[in-house]
Amino acid sequence: MRRLRIVMPITHHCLLPKSSYHGKGPNFSRKHQCLSLFSFISSMRQLLQIHSYLLTSGLLSSDKFLVSEILRFCSLHPSGDLSHARALLFRSSSAMSSSWNHVIRGLCLNSLWEEAVAVFLEMRRQGVTPNELTYPFVIKSCAEFSGVCIGRQVHADAIKNAVASVVYVGNTLMHLYGTCGENTDARRVFDGMSHRTVVSWNTILSVYVYSLMIGKALEILDEMMNNGCECDQTTYIALLSASALMGSLALGRWVHCQIIYRREEVNLKLGTALVNMYAKCGSLDLAVVMFERMPEKNVWTWSAMILAFAQNGSAQASLDFFEQMNSSIKPNSVTFLGVLCACSHAGLIDTGFGFFHDMIHLHHIQPEMSHYSAMVDVLGRNGLLVEAYGFIKSMPVEPDAVVWRTLLGACQLHRTRDVRGIGETAKRNLLTLEPSRCGNYVMVANIYSDNGSWKEAAKVRSIMKEEGMKKIAGESCIEVSGSNHRFFSGDDSCTNSDRIFQLLDWLHFHMKKHDVVGSKDYVQSQ
Incomplete structure (x- = not known):
């Protein structure tokens, strides 16, 4: 115990009197003093000394609360040691559920x-x-790593132990099913909850938003408001994401008005969501106004503006924003994706390669597949198909379907007959990686048709028919005077369809006149 006095002099008043060291077995006073001692520990060295004393005194083998305290420190303290916690937990015969919870929580907090x-x-x-505090962390781990199969087993175990109806268990279950694309199961959990908090409403709302089921998300919003549950910042951010995905400026403005009316603090996350919404809805002027009003901006705020201008064809503005940002904030992978997109649209091939090089060697950001695809687009969009194929062959990782689809799309865009077998190679790799995706076969058939290869096009469509593939009707949405109008490919039921087709005919005539697009694009879109 002298070592404890030296290492932790501030705890001398908590140390046990010498007379108690030689008592026959532990007593309440000694346990209480040992438990009090944990509040003064600040390092693993001190913890190990306490642990050693408890082992030699026999206290640890008979007291599960002391075991729990050691595991809590090892798992959750900044100076803790998770490997020590796991080893102790698996060896302990007196660990209670809270001890296991500490270790599971510590692993989750470290993304393990x-x-x-x-x-x-x-x-x-x-x-x-397990108890109701165990399941949320385990379910979150399933959502992040294990997937829905183990998640369902954990859900069944929670039902068996009568804790599945606990609100924070239900919330994490909805998150699990939403992350795994099982929206029906997420809704079933939501409907089965006897008590719901604003977190519950936000979770199911986000499930629908990020599954692009915007109509369902708006139904949840109506139900939420009818039940008297007030929106919070998470609600507004989810709704702004829905607005951006729909391109609904009216919904986005309504959300913004609600934020102002309720005097909600526009912090960094909410401000960035507003900037992103206005940008995605094509209202770049309002996006800039919101951006300039923000007292604080992070990499996501800047990246939203860079992507917005790149996707709206204002490549130079996008690059200007990047230069401003780069002087004060370190860009991330999303930032460079926006910059490469801008270079692609503007035909800035050398500039694009320069940014790609800087991303790797100056900013030490490892390229993701989306960056490789963007570089293929930089080359392919500008007609450099051979160079784009060469870039793919030089990639240090195996290209995925998106990369091959980008190259194949470039072949289609430039109306060229196959150059050195590039189109055929892209087609073969794409269909190998995604043999069941109908859109890939449609693209290949259209390319054959564009080049007059009618037999090959017929073969592709025959394969689609044999495999039972059906092209999902194309859908678009536009907001006019506050009303959203949806259009589906082949649907002429719209009351203004005659006028719309007349305008399309006029546009197609002038586009063809200026050699902007071939005739089959319009026929296929019909």
């Missing part, structure tokens, strides 16, 4: 999702019953 699930499975193997 697989290990967290493994600890939970070991917990069940040892016959320890």
Whole structure:
């Protein structure tokens, strides 16, 4: 105990009197003093000294609360050691559910999702019953790593232990099913909740928004407001994302008005969501106004503006924003994706390669598949198909379907007959990687038709028919005077369809006159 006095002099008043060291077995006073001692520990060195004393005194083997305190420190303290926590947990015969919870939570906080699930499975193997504090972290780990199969088993276990109806367990279950694309199951969990908080409403709202089921999301919003649940910042951010995805400026403005009316603080996240909404809805002027009003901006705020101008054809403005940002804030992978998109649209090939090089060697950002695809687009969009194919062959990773689809799209765009087999190579790799995606076959058939290869086009369509593939009708949405109008390919039921087709005919005539687009594009769109 002298070592404890030296290392932790501030705890001398908590140390046990010498007379108690030689008592026969632990008593309440000694346990209480040891538990008090944990509040003064600030390092693993001190914790290990306490641990050593508890082992030699016999206190640890008989007191599960002391075990729990050691595991709490090792798992959750900034100076803790998760490997020590796991080793102690698996060796302990007196660990209660809170001890397991500490370790599982610590693993989750460090994004060690697989290990967290493994600890939970070991917990069940040892016959320890989880409680309502165990499941949220395990379910989150399933959402991040294990997937829906193990997640369903954890859900069943929560039902068996009568905690699935606890609100924060239900919230994480909805997040799990939403992340895995199981929206029906997420809604079933939501409908089965006897008590819902604003987090519950926000979770199911976000599930629908990020699944592009905007109509369902708006239904949830109506139901939420009818139930007297007030929106918070998370609600507004989800709704602004829905507005951006729909291109609905009216909805976005309504959300903005609600934020102003309720005097909601426009912090960094909410401000960035507003900037992104106005930009995605094509209202770049309002996006700039919101951007300039923000007292603080982070990399996501700047990236939203860079992407907005790039996607709206204002490449130079996008690059100007990047230069301003680069002087004060370090760009991330999303920033460079926007910059490469701007270079692609503006035909800035050398500039695009310069940014790609700087991203890797100056900013030390490892390219993702989206960056490689963007570089293929930089070359392919500008007619450099051979160079684009060469770039793909030089990639240090295997290209995915998006990369090959980008190259194939470039072949289609430039109306060239196959150059050195590039189109055929792109087609072959694309259909190998995504053999069941109908859109790929449609693209290939259209390319054959454009080049007059009618037999090959017929073969592709025959394969589609044999495999039972059906092209999903194209859909577009436009907002006019506050009303959203939806259009589907082949649907002429719109009351103004005659006028719309007349205008399309006029546009097609002038586009063809200026050699902007071939005749089959219009026929296929019909």
